Amino acid sequence: MVGVVVVVLIPLGSWLDGSGQLAWTMFSRTGQYRVELVAEGRALNPTAVAAVAAPGPTSAALAGADHFRHHDVWRATLRRHLGEVARLACKLAPGARITARLHERVRSDAEIETSEVMVQCDR
Amino acid sequence: MIGEPEVRPLGAARIAFGIVFLLRTTPLLAVFDPPFLRGGNGWLGWPDAGAHVPVLGLALPSAVVAMLVVVRTVAALGLLLGVRTRVCGLVAGIAGYLVLAQDAFGYFHHLHMLYLGAILFAVVDADAALALRLEQTRSPRSSLVLMRVFVASIYLWAAIGKLASEWGTGAALAMFRESGALERVASVITPESAAAIEVGVVAGELAIGAGLLWPRTRRVALAGALALHVMFEIVARVDTIGWQMCALLLVFTRSGPPRRATP
Numbered sequence: 001m002v003g004v005v006v007v008v009l010i011p012l013g014s015w016l017d018g019s020g021q022l023a024w025t026m027f028s029r030t031g032q033y034r035v036e037l038v039a040e041g042r043a044l045n046p047t048a049v050a051a052v053a054a055p056g057p058t059s060a061a062l063a064g065a066d067h068f069r070h071h072d073v074w075r076a077t078l079r080r081h082l083g084e085v086a087r088l089a090c091k092l093a094p095g096a097r098i099t100a101r102l103h104e105r106v107r108s109d110a111e112i113e114t115s116e117v118m119v120q121c122d123r
Numbered sequence: 124m125i126g127e128p129e130v131r132p133l134g135a136a137r138i139a140f141g142i143v144f145l146l147r148t149t150p151l152l153a154v155f156d157p158p159f160l161r162g163g164n165g166w167l168g169w170p171d172a173g174a175h176v177p178v179l180g181l182a183l184p185s186a187v188v189a190m191l192v193v194v195r196t197v198a199a200l201g202l203l204l205g206v207r208t209r210v211c212g213l214v215a216g217i218a219g220y221l222v223l224a225q226d227a228f229g230y231f232h233h234l235h236m237l238y239l240g241a242i243l244f245a246v247v248d249a250d251a252a253l254a255l256r257l258e259q260t261r262s263p264r265s266s267l268v269l270m271r272v273f274v275a276s277i278y279l280w281a282a283i284g285k286l287a288s289e290w291g292t293g294a295a296l297a298m299f300r301e302s303g304a305l306e307r308v309a310s311v312i313t314p315e316s317a318a319a320i321e322v323g324v325v326a327g328e329l330a331i332g333a334g335l336l337w338p339r340t341r342r343v344a345l346a347g348a349l350a351l352h353v354m355f356e357i358v359a360r361v362d363t364i365g366w367q368m369c370a371l372l373l374v375f376t377r378s379g380p381p382r383r384a385t386p
Binding site: 027030053054 | 172232239269272287288290
């Protein structure tokens, strides 16, 4: 039973949820991401949010993300947690309505896919 | 302390895996400044003043996270030494996952492997050989089979992942090269060679995964697996994945015959 769960079900489930993060997909996928943050029409630099979030992995993922960065695991993580990233940006713009966009591409010359979330920050 | 010969491979793998666990999650190697210990105090997941994105909203108080790091370390030591191995393996794995969940961006495959591996060593007869506190075997044969299939499956899933992506076209290695991750061998990865290298890596992983499962091909597959990890270490130095896999590969070493029951 344990074997079936560990060897088959966990990796398969991870494939089905689209991330493959628990399916030993080490280096099987490549990709780039860029984060765009806008607070009431004013652009916020993800590196500034990274500075507020520092230290730690979240900060490392956001630093320099105003340009395309290579990191497939962080790309997939950002897609799932874009709302939380937008909420982190609230520290720089309390009370503002923040739009967070994630731009992804599998290679430099590939089509860019964009996902977007909006959050209302507390004052 | 030597214990049951039949599960000696599990004991050996447990010890090696426990060592890698401690090296990866504590500052023991800090003096050598390995890349994976940079950017923190060396205690993996130790609470800091930064903002984090917890998985499933599972944000724990800093004091609890610090306690979990300590508990994880003590449990990993117990796993390594073979003292209350089953409890220690479970605790090390679960505490590890809880600490890992404090920041979604801290997730990497090798950490999942580390914590899942610890839990697996807790549920098999890894405490019946090469342990300070030896326990009776419960199901030595299925224990060995479980760990061996688990290790082989990692290679097979890794190959499946690559087959389902752009691997084989040359695009993946070109992208890794562009990112600077393959700096040491950048000159070897040309547009002409990239696709062939990718096909070779995927074929190698498939062959290793399948070869490990059959006794006749196991020795060759083991040699191939070790060569693959040495190559990855030289080419890309991928955290501790290679170290963990080499530790886990010890489950494929030859086990002795089961002890005769004493009348």
